[in-house]
Amino acid sequence: MEGDIPGDVKEEDAAIARPSATIVVLREGPQAPEILMVKRRAGDAFGDSYAFPGGVIDADESRAQTQGIGLSSDAANTLLSVDDNGLDYFCAAIRELFEETGVLLAKETSGCWSGCDDRIETLRRKVDDGRLPWSEFLQQQSLTMAFDALHYFCYWQTPLWRPKRWTTRFFAAEMPAGQNACHDGSELTDSRWLQAKDTLALNESGEIELPHPTTQTLLSIRKMTSIAEIFAWAKGQQATGIPMLRIGNEERLRYP
Template sequence: MVQLPEDRSLPTGFVRETPPGQPAVPKDAATVMLLRNGATGPEVFLQRRVKGMPFAGGMTVFPGGGVDQRDADASVAWSGPDAGWWAERFGCSPDAARALVCAAVRETFEESGVLLAGADRTTVVGDTSRYADARAALVSREVSLAKFLADEGLVVRADLLRPWANWVTPEREPRRYDTRFFLAALPEGQRADAVTTEAAEAYWATPKQVLEDFEQGRCYLLPPTRVTLSELAECGSLPTAFAAERTLDKILPKLVRRNDRWHAVLPGEPGFKEAK
């Protein structure tokens, strides 16, 4: 019998028991791992999602969400690697890459109040509380990221982001996402908060602390979050994490049921070919 990774078992009821007749088409999404230097090493910003949400309810996650069609607006002022550079890393079109980067910036601001933008190519905004009304308007979709930035005279600082990974939701799931993971450091003068209806709590912790909480049953992590935290724990410092050379192949886990639990199995692992 194949030994399955216990740290990638999924909570009871998380996976639907009846397989889909036709897998749902994954929606593009972006998630951002915000890092800062803590007293005992690098810390990452995490949120525990509200229970009962359609996707990942009760899970501890990084800020992020689906791409809005307006995120591809070419009028967005931009600083850093262009859309073509990002397209090569993520294996998509330049338009899709632009939308992913803008979604990463927008979702991070909406969910944590951290804004990866500045007045020009060399600056980053400090205290973002003065943009509270605009933040609420972004959340309600009253305004687009492009309009918000234009009204405030800001440019997206794409150079503050690093591509990290590309995970795709297993085919058995009814809600599927093709999620690109980004790395970013908390800008000086800014703070991350929990002012979002999607999170029950938000906090900073070292990757090792979160993994220990997971092992002790104090939090729930989806496989991509669990694996990514392990990778960050190995880096040991912000410079090491940002200098890491990453391979961005799509990671599409499969699911196998064993002992009344669903387990995620990754490409190349024992049991992957036999999994659903």
């Protein structure tokens, strides 16, 4: 809403921005990588829009941190430019992806990606509705989250004047071999594998709606022809910052 920006809001008067994570899941396609796009249910944040899987950090993230490989706590803090709890964002991205789509970025003791059979699907439902804590699920199944499979590239923070606010870290990851994505039918009502350019075309035609951060991400990668190219781009984006919009002589946070 770049043309309808209210007056300044003091930070102490603003709603607290909830830490969250979202993940761009990729698989190789015939011409270009395909991206897992999910449709959020009406009434939720970005309801009826197509976006990437993700959600807010919960209290169990810190307990689950020890059940991950490929990145230390200090390295995560440095990468995300935070003082502490950087791994919580990685945990949340992996957990939310599993809850919402069944895609599990976790490995078995053999080092292979976890399978997603009927038993795992039943446990997914329990994790999703809170009956089974994420950390307990990982421990019971002898699984370790693959932190090194996530490629961080940016964050977006909702402006101060919004009644609901998030500070969201964006990651990219490749779809694990042998797994299938299936939206949960609750928080998500549809899912599609689409190339970035095709997703943007559907948005332009009015067939689907995209949140602004989703659109900007897709615009950035629409001409890339491989997952490796996207990961290389992500590595180059790992500077902390919030996209800005210049209005006259002022810069304002840019968000939908």
